[in-house]
Amino acid sequence: MEQGYILNTVDELISDIRQGNMVVLLDDDADSNNEGVVMVAAEHCDAGHVNFMARQARGLVCLTLTEERCRQLNLPLMVDEGLGEKAHFTLSIEATEGIDTGISAADRARTVQAAVAPFASPQDIVQPGHIFPLAAVPGGVLTRAGHTEAASDYARLAGLLPAAVITDILTPEGMVADGPALRAFAEKHKLKIGTIADLIHFRLVNERTIRRIREGVIQTEYGEFQLTAYRDQTAGEVHLALSRGDIVTEQPTLVRVHVQSALRDLVTSQVAGQPSWNMANCLRTVAENGRGVIVLLTRAESPEQLLASIDMALGEAPAAATVTPDSYTTVGLGSQILKDLGVGKIHLMGAPIKYNAISGFGLEVMDFVAPDQ
16 A cells, blocks of 8 residues: 555454444455455444445445354355355345335345344345345354454454445446545544454464374375365365475465366366366476475365356357356465464466455565466
8 A cells, every 4th residue: 555554453443343433344455456345343233334334435345244144144145056156145134123124224224133133033124125135154254364254353353243244335326436436435434444454463363274184195196296185174174285395485486276177187188278287287397396385175066157167168158158166265274274384475376367455464465476377
């Protein structure tokens, strides 16, 4: 951010949230490719907050809920998990009682209160409605570095129910606000402003959602690698890291955070004109370099993801139609593992895209490395 601009601390945001004030949450402190939301703890949400979000922030008014609360309310996801990347929307909701059409600020605030009441039940809400719940991933920003998890984490850290009302911030022209516009928004409305990256750093001081469970040297087609296995304590999944050479935080390290794909890794399928990293390419490249880390997130490939990969391989679907794993989750879990291994600066084997709040893990992407044609 521009020199002289000071972000508020995590403690300052927690204090305001506890008092029922709205705050602005950014990805990190960069000016470009930086999205933001305005949030208020769900327990404190009233008609004034909803009206402000609709008129001033201009985005879709959403309600972040834990997976446990979604089960309590019998709220299924709007689409199968494999079909969405950005956020986990459930069916939209409306309060069963105490509202008119459901669209007014007062009606939407009433719906929020019905959903977050201590003993709320499925009978307290109906679908569809004018409030759009989002299911936060267990583990919060340490598992998925997104606004949904950040807002829930902040509410929990404030001693409140881990639920929040959030909306994206748009410019008066209807565009997604970037760093400077988000700062101007916060200043205009006298709102505290902080980052997901700072929240991640704050939680990492005392928390981890992964732990080492196995380590040792293994033989591969490309020589010896140090294998370290981690258990994700929120989902129970086991993920792997394969490293070669001495890992030094201050020295850039060749890194790949890899989500397994049957067609890409087992069949070694490639799309014409779109070279991609498969596991064999990753191992060979690190072996040739003599130093690097490959993190393998061993999540099951959904049927929708596999079918999308098949369509691409057959030339029946454009690249934009590919169903990709949730990059926010990839960042959260992969970054924890990289930090544990001592990685700091990164030569990333992957596409040059924005990785959300990665600085919160003490990581910095120096550049991107494309696979051999």
